[in-house]
Amino acid sequence: MTPERDGKLMILLVDDAPTNIQMLNETLKDGYHLFFATNGRDALRIASESLPDLILLDVIMPEMDGYEVCRNLKADPILRDVPIIFITAMSQQEDEAIGLELGAVDYIAKPFNPTIVRLRIRNQIELKRQRDLLARLSHLDGLTGIPNRRALDEALEREWRRGSRSLKPLSLLMIDIDHFKAYNDSCGHLAGDDCLRTVAQTLKQSLGRAADFVGRYGGEEFLAVLPETDADGAQVVAREVIEEMAKLAIPHPASPQGEKVTISIGIATAVAKREHLPVFLLQEADSALYRAKQEGRNRIVA
Numbered sequence: 028m029t030p031e032r033d034g035k036l037m038i039l040l041v042d043d044a045p046t047n048i049q050m051l052n053e054t055l056k057d058g059y060h061l062f063f064a065t066n067g068r069d070a071l072r073i074a075s076e077s078l079p080d081l082i083l084l085d086v087i088m089p090e091m092d093g094y095e096v097c098r099n100l101k102a103d104p105i106l107r108d109v110p111i112i113f114i115t116a117m118s119q120q121e122d123e124a125i126g127l128e129l130g131a132v133d134y135i136a137k138p139f140n141p142t143i144v145r146l147r148i149r150n151q152i153e154l155k156r157q158r159d160l161l162a163r164l165s166h167l168d169g170l171t172g173i174p175n176r177r178a179l180d181e182a183l184e185r186e187w188r189r190g191s192r193s194l195k196p197l198s199l200l201m202i203d204i205d206h207f208k209a210y211n212d213s214c215g216h217l218a219g220d221d222c223l224r225t226v227a228q229t230l231k232q233s234l235g236r237a238a239d240f241v242g243r244y245g246g247e248e249f250l251a252v253l254p255e256t257d258a259d260g261a262q263v264v265a266r267e268v269i270e271e272m273a274k275l276a277i278p279h280p281a282s283p284q285g286e287k288v289t290i291s292i293g294i295a296t297a298v299a300k301r302e303h304l305p306v307f308l309l310q311e312a313d314s315a316l317y318r319a320k321q322e323g324r325n326r327i328v329a
């Protein structure tokens with residue numbers, strides 16, 4: 028998923044022949060922001076630096092040919108989803124089959140027709156846009172608009188892996204709204220939904236550090252993933268969250284906690300180890316949360 032530059036999508040043109048690059052440049056320069064590479068190695072470097080929306084790839088090039096470039100792109104988890112269109116003088120059906128087998132979305136034989144090149148690119152970019160949109164939506168919670176369980180699981184995996192390299196501690200906050208069943212029962216489910224949205228926005232704002240990741244874990248439970256945060260740091264963040272909730276002062280007529288919506292937070296901190304799964308840290312946060320509930324709610328337990 029790439030931001031559009033000057034409102035234009037970005038295409039990387041790869042061809043060892045400057046005349047081909049020139050022709051493609053003429054064909055595409057009005058609609059797209061173009062980058063160029065005249066060999067495979069530069070193509071891979073520019074692709075990972077600038078994450079293009081599409082790559083137009085020649086096959087016959089000295090040293091590293093287009094097929095090899097394609098294999099490298101597909102092996103890179105960040106670049107593998109960038110659509111690749113081969114554009115080549117290798118016009119035999121067997122050549123086309125190799126290109127498609129490698130994962131290219133389309134194959135254009137030279138000499139090319141500029142209109143057809145433009146249209147095929149337009150179609151592939153539209154498909155990519157739809158795929159990106161679906162990928163974004165599948166990671167967002169429908170009710171609150173913040174990341175969902177799937178996104179949280181991925182973030183936790185990612186930060187666990189990163190933490191096992193950096194050996195910096197990773198903290199989790201498991202956050203649960205107190206007496207929320209009673210809130211629904213006394214205020215109604217729609218008010219309950221509004222409350223969840225408000226809490227979600229508050230969590231998003233109070234966990235403002237760019238590295239922090241907060242999402243809806245399920246029901247009225249939220250999880251915050253705090254990379255490079257030790258136990259003391261996690262306490263500070265948790266206290267801020269509790270304070271922000273107190274400031275919100277959402278009325279809860281049925282709460283034994285004092286007529287306002289409150290939350291309980293369980294904290295777990297660890298230095299990630301490659302041989303352990305991050306789920307163990309989740310379980311620790313969960314049992315800390317359980318103790319916070321038992322000890323009276325509206326509190327933090329580590």
Ligand code: GH3
Nearest residue numbers: 203204205206207208209211216219220246247320
């Ligand atoms: P505790 O203080 O122990 O956490 O008690 P609780 O009532 O908050 O916990 P419990 O697990 O008994 O109830 C959770 C409630 O959250 C029940 C369920 O109806 C409500 N809930 C879960 N998801 C939603 C939702 O999307 N919308 C609304 N309105 N309510 C929800």
Ligand code: MG
Nearest residue numbers: 043085087088
């Ligand atoms: Mg060539």
Ligand code: MG
Nearest residue numbers: 203204205207
């Ligand atoms: Mg609850």
Ligand code: MG
Nearest residue numbers: 203246247248
């Ligand atoms: Mg709960």
